[in-house]
Amino acid sequence: MTSLLEIRKLSRHFDLGSGVVKALDNVSLSLHAGEVLGVVGESGSGKSTLARTVMALDHPTSGTVVLDQRDIFSLGPRALRKARRDFQMVFQDPYGSLNPRHRIGRIIAEPLHLMPDAPKGAERRALVGTLLEDVGLDAADQDRFPHEFSGGQRQRIAIARALITKPRLLVADEATSALDLTVQKQILDLILDLRDRHGISVLFITHNIGVVQEICDRVAVMQHGKLVEVGPTQEVLDAPQQAYTRRLLAAEPRLDVIGRKSRSRP
Amino acid sequence: MRRLPKTLVLGGIITVIMIGAALLSRFWTPADPTGMNIMARLKAPGEVGLLGTDQIGRDVLSIIMSGAWTSLGIASTATLVGGGIGTVFGVMAAAKGGWVERLVMTFNGVLFAFPPILSAILLGALLGPGAVTSMVAIGVFMIPVFARVTRAAAIQIWARDYVKAARMAGKQDTLITLEHVLPNISAQLIVQLAIQTGLGILSEAGLSFLGMGVSPPTPSWGRMLSESQTYLSSAPHLVLAPGLAIAITVLGLNLLGDGLRDLTDPRRRQTT
Ligand SMILES: Nc1ncnc2c1ncn2[C@@H]1O[C@H](COP(=O)(O)OP(=O)(O)OP(=O)(O)O)[C@@H](O)[C@H]1O
Numbered sequence: 020m021t022s023l024l025e026i027r028k029l030s031r032h033f034d035l036g037s038g039v040v041k042a043l044d045n046v047s048l049s050l051h052a053g054e055v056l057g058v059v060g061e062s063g064s065g066k067s068t069l070a071r072t073v074m075a076l077d078h079p080t081s082g083t084v085v086l087d088q089r090d091i092f093s094l095g096p097r098a099l100r101k102a103r104r105d106f107q108m109v110f111q112d113p114y115g116s117l118n119p120r121h122r123i124g125r126i127i128a129e130p131l132h133l134m135p136d137a138p139k140g141a142e143r144r145a146l147v148g149t150l151l152e153d154v155g156l157d158a159a160d161q162d163r164f165p166h167e168f169s170g171g172q173r174q175r176i177a178i179a180r181a182l183i184t185k186p187r188l189l190v191a192d193e194a195t196s197a198l199d200l201t202v203q204k205q206i207l208d209l210i211l212d213l214r215d216r217h218g219i220s221v222l223f224i225t226h227n228i229g230v231v232q233e234i235c236d237r238v239a240v241m242q243h244g245k246l247v248e249v250g251p252t253q254e255v256l257d258a259p260q261q262a263y264t265r266r267l268l269a270a271e272p273r274l275d276v277i278g279r280k281s282r283s284r285p
Numbered sequence: 286m287r288r289l290p291k292t293l294v295l296g297g298i299i300t301v302i303m304i305g306a307a308l309l310s311r312f313w314t315p316a317d318p319t320g321m322n323i324m325a326r327l328k329a330p331g332e333v334g335l336l337g338t339d340q341i342g343r344d345v346l347s348i349i350m351s352g353a354w355t356s357l358g359i360a361s362t363a364t365l366v367g368g369g370i371g372t373v374f375g376v377m378a379a380a381k382g383g384w385v386e387r388l389v390m391t392f393n394g395v396l397f398a399f400p401p402i403l404s405a406i407l408l409g410a411l412l413g414p415g416a417v418t419s420m421v422a423i424g425v426f427m428i429p430v431f432a433r434v435t436r437a438a439a440i441q442i443w444a445r446d447y448v449k450a451a452r453m454a455g456k457q458d459t460l461i462t463l464e465h466v467l468p469n470i471s472a473q474l475i476v477q478l479a480i481q482t483g484l485g486i487l488s489e490a491g492l493s494f495l496g497m498g499v500s501p502p503t504p505s506w507g508r509m510l511s512e513s514q515t516y517l518s519s520a521p522h523l524v525l526a527p528g529l530a531i532a533i534t535v536l537g538l539n540l541l542g543d544g545l546r547d548l549t550d551p552r553r554r555q556t557t
């Protein structure tokens with residue numbers, strides 16, 4: 020099976036003057052078409068940096084990301100923009116990822132900018148409405164503004180936005196962690212359904228081992244910017260090879276609490 | 286309806302009155318602001334006209350009203366044009382970074398070294414004193430002021446995830462600046478516009494005081510202040526009237542700016 024995404028020896032260092040933070044340190048990973056790959060690791064282990072770099076929002080210190088046989092960092096700006104309809108992302112912080120001055124409909128439809136033949140007017144409204152219903156919101160919500168929604172609802176809006184171009188790769192950075200169990204289940208089912216129907220691949224970053232168990236085919240474990248373990252979900256969860264993974268699994272409820280805390284905003 | 290900040294209400298009222306007086310002076314003043322009358326010179330307020338007359342018998346209220354037009358006209362035009370140019374520089378620096386940002390900021394530093402008085406002296410040598418000289422001198426100084434404020438505010442917006450989402454949507458810097466950056470810094474820019482117009486009025490008065498502003502007979506607060514210095518003890522109203530006009534207008538614009546800042550403060554939004 021050919022892989023949709025190849026991450027090769029990816030490093031991202033931040034020079035802080037007082038020292039160098041290796042947010043990513045020589046990470047290699049691959050993701051097959053139609054696969055859901057979980058990424059777990061303690062706070063600060065480099066998960067979000069990995070997501071941003073794979074989405075070409077940030078340049079790596081070294082290494083490459085090959086998406087669908089193309090090295091995304093060697094693409095020219097125009098070619099990169101064209102390629103973007105195939106990979107979309109859901110950001111970790113639902114309070115920062117929606118422009119407070121735009122209506123929900125405009126926010127969700129933004130990636131259609133990538134598609135010259137995208138529907139307009141009433142057709143576009145209908146498309147956005149369907150997506151809103153897919154993520155458990157109301158089609159009429161497209162006329163409202165972000166501040167009228169809770170963190171979990173905003174996260175669902177961000178998910179709808181990421182899905183509108185029918186990407187082949189979805190990177191979800193803690194996309195469901197702010198949601199309650201019922202909604203979380205609904206979103207996970209939606210993602211699995213997209214996988215089954217359209218063969219979408221998902222890089223699923225989470226603190227929640229339960230979710231990993233539920234939807235991930237494989238899981239990668241990160242610590243201090245390094246990949247410490249990767250393998251089929253059940254194998255890693257049942258027989259972790261690394262002490263760090265064992266500690267992470269044992270501490271799962273605590274990690275979940277940390278995840279929630281870091282997201283609660285005034 | 287949430288309550289408006291007191292500063293906003295007070296500043297708004299003062300500003301509206303001043304702009305109203307300036308506009309009204311184009312159609313009507315109690316007397317001709319340039320018409321001298323030696324028989325009725327140096328009359329006290331109330332004696333002749335509401336604010337008295339000056340050393341050659343002109344009606345002070347009429348001069349103050351027409352002076353408002355001169356002051357506000359020059360200051361707001363300079364602030365709008367200079368501020369507009371500065372804003373473009375600021376968003377460009379924030380969007381492009383790298384050598385574009387360094388070039389813009391260096392250029393700003395150079396402009397910042399030309400306070401309005403210096404520019405007016407240099408320009409005055411070329412064009413002679415007048416409204417255009419004042420406007421350009423003040424406007425040039427507004428460019429770096431706005432470029433700095435805009436750049437700092439825009440850099441913060443560029444770090445937001447919704448801008449990253451726009452990049453994921455394939456949008457280029459110009460479109461992101463128009464759709465995401467400017468709408469989210471517009472409140473800060475409007476606050477600056479109010480405060481800087483106030484400073485522009487001070488600069489205009491300063492230039493006129495030094496004889497580098499609008500030429501006579503166009504009424505001007507700054508020139509009136511300088512011409513009436515010698516009557517400070519005999520006819521204090523001649524100094525007080527333009528002095529208070531300048532102070533109140535600048536105060537009004539500053540209160541307006543502060544009030545707008547309070548109004549758009551997100552912390553305030555959450556608690557109300
Ligand atoms: N722009 C940046 N400048 C400096 N350091 C950074 C920057 N971005 C990330 N880092 C550092 O890189 C490391 C990894 O951060 P990252 O956000 O990727 O972690 P994470 O695994 O997503 O954590 P969390 O679970 O809390 O979201 C951290 O030590 C962080 O401080």
Ligand SMILES: [Mg+2]
Pocket residue numbers: 066067068111192
């Ligand atoms: Mg993170």
